[in-house]
Amino acid sequence: MASSVLGRRLVACLLNVSEAQRKDLVEMVAMAAVYHSTGERREGTTVLNIFNDRDYNRSVITIVAAIDSVRESVLSACEAACRLIDMRAHAGGHPCMGAVDLIPIYPLGEAVGVEECADAAQAVAQGLTERVQGSSAFLFGWADRPQQRGLAQRRREMGWFSRTPDVHAVRADVGPPPQRRYGLTGVGASPYVMNCNVTIDTQDLAAGRRVAAALRESAPGGVPGVQVLALPHEGAIEIACNVESVRGGPPDDDGGGGGGATWPSFSIGGETYCHAPASLIAARVGELAGRQGVATRGAALVGFTPARCRSLAETALSLGVGEFWKERRNGGPRM
Numbered sequence: 001m002a003s004s005v006l007g008r009r010l011v012a013c014l015l016n017v018s019e020a021q022r023k024d025l026v027e028m029v030a031m032a033a034v035y036h037s038t039g040e041r042r043e044g045t046t047v048l049n050i051f052n053d054r055d056y057n058r059s060v061i062t063i064v065a066a067i068d069s070v071r072e073s074v075l076s077a078c079e080a081a082c083r084l085i086d087m088r089a090h091a092g093g094h095p096c097m098g099a100v101d102l103i104p105i106y107p108l109g110e111a112v113g114v115e116e117c118a119d120a121a122q123a124v125a126q127g128l129t130e131r132v133q134g135s136s137a138f139l140f141g142w143a144d145r146p147q148q149r150g151l152a153q154r155r156r157e158m159g160w161f162s163r164t165p166d167v168h169a170v171r172a173d174v175g176p177p178p179q180r181r182y183g184l185t186g187v188g189a190s191p192y193v194m195n196c197n198v199t200i201d202t203q204d205l206a207a208g209r210r211v212a213a214a215l216r217e218s219a220p221g222g223v224p225g226v227q228v229l230a231l232p233h234e235g236a237i238e239i240a241c242n243v244e245s246v247r248g249g250p251p252d253d254d255g256g257g258g259g260g261a262t263w264p265s266f267s268i269g270g271e272t273y274c275h276a277p278a279s280l281i282a283a284r285v286g287e288l289a290g291r292q293g294v295a296t297r298g299a300a301l302v303g304f305t306p307a308r309c310r311s312l313a314e315t316a317l318s319l320g321v322g323e324f325w326k327e328r329r330n331g332g333p334r335m
């Protein structure tokens with residue numbers, strides 16, 4: 001099928017920027033990913049979704065492009081974000097360190113490997129610090145060569161989790177010592193990471209932290225690939241999960257993470273990867289919170305599963321639509 005040929009070289013970048021209250025600014029960042037400064041549309045590039053979280057004052061822009069053009073598209077979005085977002089004025093309930101806080105690049109098509117995404121991520125980090133004077137970056141995942149330290153570890157090292165991170169104290173991997181205006185941007189590559197969060201009906205952060213601790217991959221009986229944070233959010237506690245794709249087939253049922261639900265799988269460079277389904281995470285949180293007498297309010301995927309991300313991108317690109325987030329918002333093509 002023509003559409004799957006189209007998808008073979010695609011990658012996704014989930015650009016996290018530290019602004020959500022002023023939606024128009026976030027849309028300008030998304031537009032910069034899709035259009036050249038001359039106003040022409042970038043061939044083969046689309047923005048599938050913009051997720052604004054007002055309480056966190058943080059947005060996630062899902063950009064999809066061919067591996068060969070992702071660098072320019074992402075850099076152009078970053079330049080816009082750095083022009084429009086000033087970290088000295090930032091406030092929000094989510095930890096963050098940069099105007100552009102996070103740039104992860106994931107392979108979507110079977111003809112792109114994580115190594116190529118890591119090359120693109122390094123080029124983005126380099127390009128960002130050259131084009132926006134005073135910006136700084138750290139690398140994570142496959143882009144952190146040769147150590148390949150994960151995002152959670154790098155964030156801990158940088159002090160990202162603290163309430164008032166001291167950017168000046170941090171040594172960036174690329175660019176000058178971080179300055180307050182732009183802060184510090186994490187740039188990396190890995191197999192797809194899904195963001196899934198479950199809101200539990202309590203204001204007790206300690207209860208949320210107990211749920212998070214039992215859910216994360218490192219806990220006995222935790223879910224493979226899952227990194228968890230408990231955060232106060234709109235009068236409740238949100239269990240915010242990064243769901244990493246893990247190599248190989250689904251874990252055994254008795255391995256802790258199975259729980260009977262099917263783990264969607266996909267292939268990168270001929271290797272099989274799979275990820276915990278959002279339904280499993282929601283059920284696990286429900287169970288863990290329930291043991292503390294706390295109910296769940298709801299669960300949401302921020303962005304898409306890897307399979308849906310690819311199929312939506314193929315649709316958008318075959319229709320020649322760059323601003324696909326608008327089509328979705330208007331109830332247009334839905335799959």
Ligand SMILES: *[C@@H]1O[C@H](CO)[C@@H](O)[C@H](O)[C@H]1NC(C)=O
Nearest residue numbers: 018019021057086089090091
């Ligand atoms: C949200 O963040 C932006 C920039 O990061 C800042 O200018 C704005 O004042 C923040 N909004 C609120 C309500 O804190």
Ligand SMILES: CC(=O)N[C@H]1CO[C@H](CO)[C@@H](O)[C@@H]1O
Nearest residue numbers: 053197199240298299300302
């Ligand atoms: C971080 C994040 O995206 N949080 C979202 C989790 O899901 C709820 C809905 O259940 C949203 O309101 C949050 O913004």
